[in-house]
Amino acid sequence: MSRRVVITGVGPISSIGTGAESFHAGLTAGRSGVSPIASFDSTGFPHVMAGEVHDFEPARHVRHLDPARWGRTSLFSAAAARLAVQDSGIDDELLHTGRAGSCMGTTGGESQVLEQLTGESVDGGFEAVDGTRFAQVPAARLAAAVNEELGMLGEAFTLATACSASNYAVGHAYDAIRSGESDYVIAGGADSVGRWSHAGFFRLGAVAESQCRPFDRDRTGIITGEGGAAVFLESLDSATARGARVYAEVLGYGLNCDANHMTAPDKDSIKHCMRLAHENAGVTPEDVDYISAHGTGTPANDLTEGSAICEVFEGSPPPTSSIKSMLGHTMGAASAFSVIATVLAIHRSFLPPTINFENLDPRIEGLDPVPNEARDATVDIAQVNGFAFGGNNAITIFGSAR
Amino acid sequence: MTTTAPLTRPAASPAASATTLAITGMGVVSPFGDRSSDFVEAIVAGRTSLADVAGHFDAPLPRPEGHYLAGLDARAHLGRKGTSTMDRTTVLTLVAAAEALSGHGDVVERSRFGMVLGTTAGSTRSTSDYSLATFVEDKPYLVNPMIFPNAVMNCAAGQTAIRHGLRGVNATVAGGQTAVLSALRYARRMIALDRADHLLVGAAEELSPQWAWEHHHTVGRLGATTPAGEGSALFVVESAATVAPGRAVLAEVLATEVRTHPTRDGRDEDFGDTLAAAIEAALADAGVTAGDVWAVASSENGSRLDAHEDRAIRAVVGPDPLRVRVKHSLGEARSASTALQLAALVGLSTSGTAPRGAVMLATSHTPDGSVGATVLRGGGDA
Numbered sequence: 001m002s003r004r005v006v007i008t009g010v011g012p013i014s015s016i017g018t019g020a021e022s023f024h025a026g027l028t029a030g031r032s033g034v035s036p037i038a039s040f041d042s043t044g045f046p047h048v049m050a051g052e053v054h055d056f057e058p059a060r061h062v063r064h065l066d067p068a069r070w071g072r073t074s075l076f077s078a079a080a081a082r083l084a085v086q087d088s089g090i091d092d093e094l095l096h097t098g099r100a101g102s103c104m105g106t107t108g109g110e111s112q113v114l115e116q117l118t119g120e121s122v123d124g125g126f127e128a129v130d131g132t133r134f135a136q137v138p139a140a141r142l143a144a145a146v147n148e149e150l151g152m153l154g155e156a157f158t159l160a161t162a163c164s165a166s167n168y169a170v171g172h173a174y175d176a177i178r179s180g181e182s183d184y185v186i187a188g189g190a191d192s193v194g195r196w197s198h199a200g201f202f203r204l205g206a207v208a209e210s211q212c213r214p215f216d217r218d219r220t221g222i223i224t225g226e227g228g229a230a231v232f233l234e235s236l237d238s239a240t241a242r243g244a245r246v247y248a249e250v251l252g253y254g255l256n257c258d259a260n261h262m263t264a265p266d267k268d269s270i271k272h273c274m275r276l277a278h279e280n281a282g283v284t285p286e287d288v289d290y291i292s293a294h295g296t297g298t299p300a301n302d303l304t305e306g307s308a309i310c311e312v313f314e315g316s317p318p319p320t321s322s323i324k325s326m327l328g329h330t331m332g333a334a335s336a337f338s339v340i341a342t343v344l345a346i347h348r349s350f351l352p353p354t355i356n357f358e359n360l361d362p363r364i365e366g367l368d369p370v371p372n373e374a375r376d377a378t379v380d381i382a383q384v385n386g387f388a389f390g391g392n393n394a395i396t397i398f399g400s401a402r
Numbered sequence: 403m404t405t406t407a408p409l410t411r412p413a414a415s416p417a418a419s420a421t422t423l424a425i426t427g428m429g430v431v432s433p434f435g436d437r438s439s440d441f442v443e444a445i446v447a448g449r450t451s452l453a454d455v456a457g458h459f460d461a462p463l464p465r466p467e468g469h470y471l472a473g474l475d476a477r478a479h480l481g482r483k484g485t486s487t488m489d490r491t492t493v494l495t496l497v498a499a500a501e502a503l504s505g506h507g508d509v510v511e512r513s514r515f516g517m518v519l520g521t522t523a524g525s526t527r528s529t530s531d532y533s534l535a536t537f538v539e540d541k542p543y544l545v546n547p548m549i550f551p552n553a554v555m556n557c558a559a560g561q562t563a564i565r566h567g568l569r570g571v572n573a574t575v576a577g578g579q580t581a582v583l584s585a586l587r588y589a590r591r592m593i594a595l596d597r598a599d600h601l602l603v604g605a606a607e608e609l610s611p612q613w614a615w616e617h618h619h620t621v622g623r624l625g626a627t628t629p630a631g632e633g634s635a636l637f638v639v640e641s642a643a644t645v646a647p648g649r650a651v652l653a654e655v656l657a658t659e660v661r662t663h664p665t666r667d668g669r670d671e672d673f674g675d676t677l678a679a680a681i682e683a684a685l686a687d688a689g690v691t692a693g694d695v696w697a698v699a700s701s702e703n704g705s706r707l708d709a710h711e712d713r714a715i716r717a718v719v720g721p722d723p724l725r726v727r728v729k730h731s732l733g734e735a736r737s738a739s740t741a742l743q744l745a746a747l748v749g750l751s752t753s754g755t756a757p758r759g760a761v762m763l764a765t766s767h768t769p770d771g772s773v774g775a776t777v778l779r780g781g782g783d784a
Contacts, residue, residue, distance in 0.1 A: 131619030139576030144770035160555035200550035257572035390560020
């Protein structure tokens, strides 16, 4: 079996907007979601900005879960899934089947729960800690929360491939529906801002002081961020039969591993991943109208990724923007936010901008980062890049359903 | 371990034979020792690795007994380069990987040789220690950048890829007790859809104060009598249809099911019916009958959930199959335990304890409603 796979619902819970319309408005306005850190005591850190979702109220979105029993990242995951299902318009009774499942990607899982428990252990050790929240620590809780919230009986699958994980998730959902294994899949990712990751990225010299400036000559690093991003996937036949609004079709994807360095990206490996994705999707570089970059804003990533793009596209790359400039780096949710932005771009004919942009890095001459302002454009084929620690690369390709 | 004679098989359904995976390499690190032979010998002899493990850790444990591989020498196995900053989960993974891959040195082109590694939350010791440093150091950012990747769940899979040049699909599956079952499904899909040729599939978990306390407050609260443990088991899998001539097939993975039992947000623990349906579906997909099943490796750990798993197994395959309960002798190590269940079945086959071509079942479940089963067929004699 080989069915066509489409995205018919999106559920973003982000620092620039919650829900499709608000997120779209944020993208087109070039809104920044970056603000002073509030979720942990940032005293003593030289850089204190992050892309937190201050207004996240799980109880407003989830219908079946008791928020008190779940960590923040699982709640991002379930709430985003609920929004995506609502956005799709599907009768959610149809999801109460073993042929419906979820696939969520993450970097830190519920590590902020572990962090809270660790914080409580500082004075008296773990023996002094109220251990009831240990049950919230397993990362599988992210997909479990989605299945429980939506009543889905198929596999609840959590991928922990760090900052590309939600691209792996969308790819998995594509394979599962295309092959006939599943009929409905929620795919996406979630992560929460945390002290340990903020410290770790800062210590690597990878955190910017106030702005994420992808592809800019003077960029200095990431801004850590959080959120939940989910998309609802089904077969084209299913969407057509129920008269659903189709944002875009998933054309294919590619996965590979640098197998070279745990944190530094590998240009040749990234180029190969792009070629795998193009081949799987049946497209050539000339076909691609827009790239939603991984674009973290670090000197290393953007040079490596930008160069890889220029080489694969033989000096004529399509417009390439990074929404991390607006959201910060939402870790395991990042690729899914890019997927949502990209399918909105395809459906509504615009290009999300790279904000905070002044001067292009001269070493990636020829790249158009869609500086600062969203742009009207016809987008028929688009690419979403996802890279990560451990050289875990995942690139997805989408096409217009027009 | 080698198998020299071809397998004889019962008639299989076309769907099953089209996606059957061959296990052509295995590596196991367990409290019984750093090689699979240590593990298989101990399983066949019925030994336990229960010991007083408290002395191995600086922080107090909730109870002194556990299951731990004392004296695991990372440098002896892995050399000096990079090993001093490695976390234990990564070391357990790398040592098992080296053994599992030892028969695949002829696969020089590794762009389609990948890894699918199961976990629960990575090295929680590393993540927790990293958080601790931000609280206790003079400045919250005075953390060690060299060990930051250890705190991220895909560290072990990334390190394995680097060490062995595995440039194919590299995935980390956070599924807890059912992670390796999800990993087998993912691997089967990757191979069937031509995204990979060889995949190193398994799981690794370390014993640490963090896991011991988490065990105490979670599994322990359900009445588990088995204390926390650790281990790793990795398998090289590939399409059974295209195994290179002369390459030993230790066992075959015929089918794997993973489903969700609706727990009603924690109020309904009894997953028995859902697991029974998963077992039946796996047997059907495998093209075998319940009566073919010779052994079942299940995940009992002494908790009150054991009864649900046992009821599901008996409902489908009855009381006759040999029952293997690795946690009783190795402790609770979640994703690694399920991988050790598989290793036990492969070991029963390769040691000649199981009849040639024996059909075997492994089952597991998580506290959050995931249940799963996999059907193996044993290979030839050791």
